Amino acid sequence: MDSWTQATLALQLLAIDPGLGGITIRARSGPVRDKLLSQIDPNTKRIHPAITDETLFGGLDLSATLTRGHLVQEQGLLARPGAMVLTMAERAPVRLAAHLAQALDRNAGHSLIALDEGAEPDEAVDPKLTERLAFQADLSDVSLHDTSTDPPGETGQRDARGRALPSDALTQITDIAAQLGIDSLRAPLFTLRAAQAHAILQDRDHVTAEDIEIACALTLAHRATRIPEPAPQQPQAPPPDQTESQNSDDTLNIPDELLLDAVRALLPDNLLEKLAAQKARQGRGNGTGAARKGNRRGRPLPARAGKISDGARIDIIGTLRAAAPWQTIRKNATGRDTIQIRPSDFRIKRFEEKSDRLLIFTVDASGSAALTRLAEAKGAVELLLAQAYARRDHVALVAFRGTEAELLLPPTRSLVQTKRRLAGLPGGGGTPLAAGMMTAFEQANHAKRKGLTPTIAILTDGRANIALDGTANRKQAATDAQQIARTLRGQGIDALVIDTGNRPEPALRNLAQTLDAAYLPLPRADAQKLSQSVATALGD
Amino acid sequence: MTPFPFSAIVGQDEMKRAMILTAIDPSIGGVLVFGDRGTGKSTAVRALAALLPPIKAIKGCPVNSAKAAEVPGWANLKTKRSHEAPTPVVDLPLGATEDRVTGALDIEKALTKGEKAFQPGLLAKANRGYLYIDEVNLLEDHIVDLLLDVAQSGENVVEREGLSIRHPARFVLVGSGNPEEGELRPQLLDRFGLSVEVTSPKEIDTRVAVIKRRDAFENDNAAFMLRWQAEDAAIRDRILTARKSLTKLKTPEKTLKDVAELCLALGSDGLRGELTLLKAARAYAAWRDDTALTRAHVRDVAPMALRHRLRRDPLDEAGSGTRVARTVEEVLG
Numbered sequence: 084m085d086s087w088t089q090a091t092l093a094l095q096l097l098a099i100d101p102g103l104g105g106i107t108i109r110a111r112s113g114p115v116r117d118k119l120l121s122q123i124d125p126n127t128k129r130i131h132p133a134i135t136d137e138t139l140f141g142g143l144d145l146s147a148t149l150t151r152g153h154l155v156q157e158q159g160l161l162a163r164p165g166a167m168v169l170t171m172a173e174r175a176p177v178r179l180a181a182h183l184a185q186a187l188d189r190n191a192g193h194s195l196i197a198l199d200e201g202a203e204p205d206e207a208v209d210p211k212l213t214e215r216l217a218f219q220a221d222l223s224d225v226s227l228h229d230t231s232t233d234p235p236g237e238t239g240q241r242d243a244r245g246r247a248l249p250s251d252a253l254t255q256i257t258d259i260a261a262q263l264g265i266d267s268l269r270a271p272l273f274t275l276r277a278a279q280a281h282a283i284l285q286d287r288d289h290v291t292a293e294d295i296e297i298a299c300a301l302t303l304a305h306r307a308t309r310i311p312e313p314a315p316q317q318p319q320a321p322p323p324d325q326t327e328s329q330n331s332d333d334t335l336n337i338p339d340e341l342l343l344d345a346v347r348a349l350l351p352d353n354l355l356e357k358l359a360a361q362k363a364r365q366g367r368g369n370g371t372g373a374a375r376k377g378n379r380r381g382r383p384l385p386a387r388a389g390k391i392s393d394g395a396r397i398d399i400i401g402t403l404r405a406a407a408p409w410q411t412i413r414k415n416a417t418g419r420d421t422i423q424i425r426p427s428d429f430r431i432k433r434f435e436e437k438s439d440r441l442l443i444f445t446v447d448a449s450g451s452a453a454l455t456r457l458a459e460a461k462g463a464v465e466l467l468l469a470q471a472y473a474r475r476d477h478v479a480l481v482a483f484r485g486t487e488a489e490l491l492l493p494p495t496r497s498l499v500q501t502k503r504r505l506a507g508l509p510g511g512g513g514t515p516l517a518a519g520m521m522t523a524f525e526q527a528n529h530a531k532r533k534g535l536t537p538t539i540a541i542l543t544d545g546r547a548n549i550a551l552d553g554t555a556n557r558k559q560a561a562t563d564a565q566q567i568a569r570t571l572r573g574q575g576i577d578a579l580v581i582d583t584g585n586r587p588e589p590a591l592r593n594l595a596q597t598l599d600a601a602y603l604p605l606p607r608a609d610a611q612k613l614s615q616s617v618a619t620a621l622g623d
Numbered sequence: 624m625t626p627f628p629f630s631a632i633v634g635q636d637e638m639k640r641a642m643i644l645t646a647i648d649p650s651i652g653g654v655l656v657f658g659d660r661g662t663g664k665s666t667a668v669r670a671l672a673a674l675l676p677p678i679k680a681i682k683g684c685p686v687n688s689a690k691a692a693e694v695p696g697w698a699n700l701k702t703k704r705s706h707e708a709p710t711p712v713v714d715l716p717l718g719a720t721e722d723r724v725t726g727a728l729d730i731e732k733a734l735t736k737g738e739k740a741f742q743p744g745l746l747a748k749a750n751r752g753y754l755y756i757d758e759v760n761l762l763e764d765h766i767v768d769l770l771l772d773v774a775q776s777g778e779n780v781v782e783r784e785g786l787s788i789r790h791p792a793r794f795v796l797v798g799s800g801n802p803e804e805g806e807l808r809p810q811l812l813d814r815f816g817l818s819v820e821v822t823s824p825k826e827i828d829t830r831v832a833v834i835k836r837r838d839a840f841e842n843d844n845a846a847f848m849l850r851w852q853a854e855d856a857a858i859r860d861r862i863l864t865a866r867k868s869l870t871k872l873k874t875p876e877k878t879l880k881d882v883a884e885l886c887l888a889l890g891s892d893g894l895r896g897e898l899t900l901l902k903a904a905r906a907y908a909a910w911r912d913d914t915a916l917t918r919a920h921v922r923d924v925a926p927m928a929l930r931h932r933l934r935r936d937p938l939d940e941a942g943s944g945t946r947v948a949r950t951v952e953e954v955l956g
Contacts, residue, residue, distance in 0.1 A: 102841070177761055181717035185757070188665060211758070214660045253838070257830045266823040267661025268833050275838060532808060534764070 087230050090119055090220035093301055096280040097194055098123075101166065103217040103276055104187055105195035107208050110222035112200060118230055119222065120168070123196065128160055129168045132175040135390075139182060146390075146426040164192025172197035172208045180209035187215045217273035219305040248290050252278070259299055264309035273302045389431035401430030441477040441494050441535040442467070445523045446505075447543035447583070448484040449514040457510045460542045460583050467540075468501055477535060479526050480504055483519030485512035486553040490522055494530060513555060516547035517563035524567060527576045538577040541600075544584035545591035561590065568597040579603070627840055629670035630854035631847075633833045634824050635663055640907075641817040641927050642671050643858070645795050647865045647906040651899060652816030653774075653796035655759070655807075655931060662821045663833075664799040668755050671797075672712035674855050676863055678751055680708045685743040686750040686790050687711060695790050697741045711752030713745050713794075717761055724766060725781050726788070741788050746779045749794040759798030760807045767811055770796070774814050816899045817924075818931035820944055865909040872905055873915040881921055881955060888954050889947065891932040900928040918955055925951045 093106050110116045130139070137144075141159030160167065169175065169183070175197075186193050195216060199208050213219065253275070260271045278298035282290045386398035388405075406428040413423040444464050448457060464480075471478050478501055480492040491504045520541065527537035550559035571578060578600035582591050587604035595602035632639060641654045656664045680687040681694050682704050688694045691703035715724065726744030745754070754770075756762060762770075773779050779792040796815060800807070812818070824830050839847045879901070886896045903924040908916050930943045 177758075178717050181758060181761075185714070185716060210660070253834050254827070254831050257834055258827055261827060261830065266659050268663070268823060268830060268837075269661040271830070271834050272837055275834065 085225070085229065086220055086222060087115075087119075087225050089301060090218075090222060091122060091231075092281075092297070093218035093220060094119070094122055094196075095284055096277055096301070097166070097196075097218070099283050100276055100280040101164070101192050101194040102190065103194065103273060103280065105166075105197065105216040106218035106220060107172065107197045107199050107213050107216055108220050108222060109199040109201065109207075110225075111202075114227050115222050115225050115230060116198070118227070120196075123166065123168075127166045127168050127196070129170060130160065131170050132172070132179060134160075134179065136182070150426070161186050161193065166194045166196060168196045168198065170198050170200075172199050172212070173201040173206045175209060175212070177209065177211075180211045184211045184215055187212075214267060214269060217277060217302050248275075248279075249292070249295075252290065252295055256295065256299065260303060260306075263303055263307040265303065265306045266308075267306070270303060270306050274298045277302050386430040386432055388427070389429060390426070391429060391431070396432040398430040398432045402428050405430055439477055439535050441479060441527075441530045441537045442471055443479045443481060443494075443523045443526050443530075443537060443539045445481045445483070445488075445519045445539060445541045445543075446508070447514060447516070447519070447541075448482045448508055448510045448512075449544075449546075450484075450511045451514060451544055451546055457508075460581075461505055461508070463581075464505055464542070465502060477530075479530075481519055481522045481526065482508050483515050483522070484510065486515055486518075486549055488515060488518040488522040490526065494526065494535070513549040514543070514547050515549035515551075515553070515560070516541075516543060516545070517551045517560060517567055518549070518553075519543075520564060520567045520571070521551065524571055524574075524576070527571075528574070531574075531576070536577075538579065539571070540579045540581065542581045542583055543591070545582060545588035545594070546584075547590075564594060565597055568594055572597065572599050625844075625848060626669040626673050627666050627837075628848065628851035628855050629667070629674040630858055631836050631840070631851040632663055632667055632670065633836060634829050635667065635821055637927060638664075638667055638819045638821050640924075641819050642667060642797075643862060643910060644817065644903055644906040644924070645797075646671070646675055646862050647909060648869060648902055649793075649795050651795075651902045651906060652814065653798070655812070655815035655818040656797070656799040656821060657802050657818065658799075658821030659823055660801060662823050664821060665757055668712070668753075668797055668799065671753070672710065674859055675710035675712075675753075676859050677707045677709050679705055680751070682706045682708075686747045686792075687752065688791075689751070693791075695788075697788055711749055713749040713752065713754050715745055715754055715756045717756075717758055717763075719745065719766065721766065721769065724769060725779055727781070728786060739786065741781070741786055743790070744779075746773055746792040746794070747790055750790070750792050752794055754794040754796050756796070756798045758800050759811075760800040760802070767808065771811060771814060812931045813893070813895060815931065817903060817927045819927050820930075861910065864912070865906065868912065869905060869909040871914075872909055874901070874905065875915060875917075878904070878916045878918060878921060881918055885921070885925060885951065885954050886929070889929060889933060889950050891929055893932075896929055896932045900925060903928045922951055922955050 090106070090108060097103050097106060108116065108119065110119075137157065137159070139159050139161050141157050141162055144155040144157035147155035147157070175183075183195060187195065195212070197208050197212060197216065201207050207213075256271045256274045256278075260274070265271075274295075275298075278290050278294040281294040281297055282288075285294070287294075386401040389395060391397055402424065403422075406422070406424045409425075409428075410423065413425075414420060417423065444467075446460060446464065468478060477494045477496055478492075479490070479494040480501060482489055482491050491508065492501055495501065520539075523539045523541070527539055530537040547560040547564050548555060548557045550556045551563040578595075578598045580591060580595040580598065580600050580602045582588055582602065582604040584591075584604075592602050592604075629639070638654075638656055641656075645651050645654055656667070658664060678687065679689055681689075681691055681700070682702075683698075683700055684694045684703075685698050686693075686695060687708065689705075691705070694700050694703060721727075722744065724744050724746055726742055726747055729738075729740040729742035732738045732740040732742075756770075773792050774794075774796055777791060777793040779790055781788045798807075798815060824833065836847075882897055882900050882904070886900065889896075900921065904916055904920040907924050908920045911920070913920070926944050926947045930947050933943045933946060
């Protein structure tokens with residue numbers, strides 16, 4: 084089944100049973116997507132990521148109330164059941180995703196068609212939503228040529244209940260979901276409903292093996308977190324007989340393998356890459372971050388015209404000022420002798436909030452580094468400090484040598500202090516890289532909690548030889564470093580690895596990969612050049 | 624649609640137990656449920672609402688006052704008759720604005736009648752009941768701060784736009800979330816009395832049982848509800864009995880010492896751990912219908928009362944639950 088057939092089938096099933104939650108369609112806007120969407124009811128409500136709570140839930144219609152002079156209530160989109168199309172779903176903020184998820188959970192007949200236009204692998208619909216939508220279709224590789232023009236079959240909501248199930252179907256579906264590494268129990272429930280809906284689509288009063296097979300393929304493939312191990316070749320089971328399997332034949336004996344194959348055929352090729360990307364980026368975008376505009380806190384920006392909604396604060400002076408010139412005209416028009424304010428006069432307060440950046444320098448001061456480039460690294464840090472000072476970044480300094488790491492300087496903006504500490508940093512001893520990263524990690528975590536955006540810059544020659552527990556064990560030291568690197572990446576902390584060795588060190592490149600960090604091997608260079616590369620890697 | 628019955632939830636015993644304990648003694652201070660998606664977190668919370676015994680409250684009171692004298696003046700209630708109301712379980716959605724949470728100027732009245740009136744928010748609604756926050760770890764910081772403050776003082780104070788209002792806001796905080804999406808600040812962690820970690824069941828049989836019940840709930844609702852509502856009623860009665868016997872429960876000196884030793888060995892921050900552990904153990908003993916608190920009770924509730932109060936060790940992949948269990952093993956034997 085290609086992804087086009089899959090998508091159209093999913094839409095049909097969805098029309099039969101809205102309890103399936105919905106579908107995520109990953110495709111850029113274009114003729115293929117338009118063609119697919121032409122199959123759904125043209126009157127379907129469309130919503131967008133910036134939709135306000137009032138529009139969703141209803142409430143006071145402020146504009147109408149003000150113009151008419153009496154209360155006008157507005158009905159929200161969620162008040163009536165039905166399908167909704169969410170455009171640019173990958174941009175839906177957590178707030179909207181949470182509201183929609185709640186609406187879907189309430190089981191009041193809502194369903195959602197989320198149009199995911201994400202271009203990058205890590206731009207995707209909020210997992211809260213995809214979890215609650217039964218289907219997912221990826222149309223990015225489908226060309227218009229591949230699409231069929233079958234007229235959609237008779238759709239319309241029908242009662243999906245009471246279709247007789249083969250008695251072992253429940254066990255089978257659950258088993259397959261488990262084999263695919265799907266922890267959530269919503270998935271097998273969706274499979275069950277989809278199988279029942281498919282039976283209706285085929286005008287059968289009982290669910291057959293074919294229904295279950297298709298349902299598995301549609302609802303489980305995209306949730307798989309591991310590829311099931313191929314079972315040892317079994318003698319071919321007789322194909323399930325669909326023509327004569329009436330209610331009398333309750334157990335269908337569909338071989339599990341068959342269902343698994345159906346799912347496996349639909350597993351995306353780059354499943355593992357996708358998983359890695361997903362894992363690596365989880366935990367991002369939850370508040371801390373770069374500059375963001377808001378209407379609550381931070382540095383004030385000029386007020387702008389807007390509606391009073393979503394907790395925006397009204398700028399009274401601005402509103403009055405906007406209304407003032409019109410007063411005489413309005414008085415003449417209405418005959419009322421009071422200050423008259425129209426919705427178009429409203430001015431909303433806006434603020435910009437910037438989370439400060441913290442650069443955590445993690446400097447290798449071991450014997451090997453001291454011999455080669457410690458002085459140079461120091462110079463580079465000093466140059467970076469000057470830049471950080473200009474941007475009002477915070478900096479912290481961690482040095483590691485001997486058997487442990489030391490926090491030389493907690494996060495500060497003081498340039499002088501940092502320089503002094505750095506100059507007094509002696510070199511010598513082993514390379515406890517893991518301990519250094521650990522200390523940096525603690526600092527980064529701490530900073531995140533305070534609303535800073537931490538970046539860890541590691542300057543080392545990469546020959547880690549002291550393990551986290553302080554023993555000289557080269558192998559353990561490398562393992563420890565990798566493990567902390569994984570933790571750092573899991574927490575979504577940005578990092579940067581600068582190789583100060585004489586020759587680029589492959590182990591360090593590995594480490595940078597684990598960290599998802601930029602890797603800068605520095606063959607003999609002056610401090611100026613080093614600092615330039617760092618500035619480029621940091622992006623400004 | 625009626626929520627899924629509490630008693631019909633398969634497995635997840637620790638989560639269910641934690642919720643029942645807070646129903647017996649609300650002063651334990653809330654439950655935090657952390658776990659993967661699709662493990663029945665939200666289902667359990669919504670089921671709890673239907674399970675809880677009703678409260679006596681003044682009809683129409685915005686803060687669910689028990690007595691007529693406690694109804695706040697700004698509510699402008701004319702008749703103050705008492706009636707039985709279900710225990711409030713209020714959803715606090717992510718992205719709720721400060722105004723929604725604390726309450727604010729009633730724009731409707733301000734516009735149409737020119738009156739300055741107070742429109743109560745979610746905190747008022749949740750008084751004497753439960754406040755449920757799904758995805759609590761994604762909640763915006765300023766809302767978290769606000770909640771911390773109110774949860775601590777039991778009173779909501781609104782001073783803005785010319786309003787000056789205070790009203791009681793005593794509620795049990797129930798939070799759920801997925802730890803992969805973000806950590807919770809230790810200050811908020813500590814405010815939850817109990818914390819449980821849920822995972823999806825690993826045995827196929829249990830998973831099949833979950834699917835079967837859910838399927839029956841959806842397809843044969845009437846019969847299913849009839850079957851489980853009786854069980855729910857049994858739990859409700861047991862909660863009521865436990866509430867009564869809680870006052871008569873004896874706490875031997877020996878058990879107090881056990882509790883203190885345990886917390887000391889774990890190095891949990893502050894004394895809140897000891898207090899909560901003691902309260903939870905007492906509620907548990909009352910639930911079990913025992914007459915005195917013993918070491919066994921403490922042992923059973925220690926993980927949920929203490930696991931979120933330990934200092935985090937980022938390299939400990941086993942999770943703090945195991946650490947608590949290990950220490951309990953060492954200290955209490």
